[in-house]
Amino acid sequence: MKASLINLANRKNNASGEIVAFGQEQRKKELLENIIPPQYAENHIKRTCHIHDLEYYDVTYNCIGISVENLIGNKTRSFRSMLSALHRAIVELTNLQSGGIGIINFDSDIAMYLKDEDDSEIIKSFKDFFINLNICTRKGCEKPYVTFNFGLDTSMKGQRVSTLMLDAYLTGDEDGNPFIFPNLVFKLKSGVNIEPDTPNYALYMKSLSVTAKRMVPTYFNCDSKINRDYASSRIGIMGCRSRVVSNINGREGSLNRGNVASVTLNLVQMAYQAVGNFTLFYSILDANMKAAKELLLHRFETLISNGLFADYYDRGYYLDADVHDARKMLKNGTLSIGFIGLWDAVAVMCGIDSLSIEDINKYYEEAYGIIEHMRTFIDKCTDEEGLNFSLLASAAEGVTGSFAKYDEEHLGREFTACKKGFYTNSFHVPVGLEVNYRKKIDIESNFHKLCNGGSITYVEMKEMPCGNIEAVQEIVEYAYSHDCNYIGINFPMDNCLDCGYVGRVAGRCPKCNSENIRRLRRVSGYLAEENCFTKGKRKELMERKVHYINGMAD
16 A cells, blocks of 8 residues: 655655655654654644654764765776766765765865866766766665755866866756756855956856756855855855854864754744734744754754764764764754744734735834744754754745645634645745745845855746846846845756757647656755645645746846
8 A cells, every 4th residue: 555645856756765655654653652752742743843854863864064085085086987986975875864965065076086088078977977866876766965066166177177067967868858966056255256357257157057047056155144254165055955054063164064953843833823922922932942952952862872873983974973972973063943934924923814015024023033033042052052053944845735734724724824735935935925036035135144054045937048147147146145145046947858858848848749748846955846746835836926037027
């Protein structure tokens, strides 16, 4: 019998996927009943505080930022051999942890392997590498969640390897189909690539041209308020938006560190319970934040006792892994408290059925105050516990719909926020609100500096901008100048699996008349096939309004 389970957009519906999904649900049930303290288990079941990667609760951490040398050593290799070794290492690592792998300086790491190969050889090696990364080698039913940060290496080799990587990504697989993984992240840095007279400006233009056709790369702002005090070569981001930078227990930066565990709080449910009383809302929020902190501490201690870390000790992937002490190692990671549905919660608290721009302007201080209050609590946790707590603007792929469904059945059914079938991610402007991209960025940008565990701002375009690089540049640089930490461009990207045609396809392929169409959209930071989205995300996708139309701001 097939299990009726929440799927993820990256999971393939194959035999391994069925077995893995069934086993995961049984393991989650066991953990909730026997390992996790009853109060926190109840909060998860009642969709108040979702425990991410629950099935891994007592065995491993979430994600890691790493270097190519960490993964394959510094042996002399050909470029092709290096990529083959790197693929093997990624496959091994993705099955040792529950989340993503971010290579923080991919360009600098691999530039040294360039010898006398011609461009076509390098592009072919990259394409083979990318094809391999899009095979379901994670648990037998998922592709590895892998992100390559690049854009800062100004050497001739660094520029060349980045340019050829973008060429390979743009051309797609053997049939011209776009790649889903890796996620490429271009690191924006003044004096390096933003201004026309900087050494990597041409590479930045190349990156924008690829984004205009593939939605990738996305863009990481090394100059944002929460990033600018750190060396740009030491920081990067996961494609999902997780950010790991400050460290009160050792070396700062993103390398050899990651998020140990995260939870997501249901702000909308708290608003239902507070029935318009902000004093009561903050009381409920504080109680749930405290419970979330205690849950993360319990998970941290459980991992120290039971975690499977022998491979990390042997390979030294994680900071301080060489001392063979789980506590000393994991103290370098982060414990993240995330949130979902900020503007849905504000609408409920203020008795508004459908938020308008005027409402957002009117109640902006209330919304900002909620997230500022959460960040204050987070910083207090860090000081009191001696661990790196962080505030995460949750992606919430799996819970955006399940939170709303549970609440509709139990306490929120009369509210519009619940009836639409999903809650809007983190602090994002409601997806159904008609607003131009500048106003969307203006509204969201101030929240980025509060979310030290990671955040992203997306702009939706009506069509693939293709040759309109200026439009993409305009959006990216407006978000960059307004202090957005991480920036993505979304647009419909359909491709024919029979002939490789890429563009918007309403029905049959305009090139070969095939109905075998794959529809790629962005969910939770990564590209994914639309038919693999969770129910909540599908409903959200249907409601999304465009912020930039036909090369002109809406």
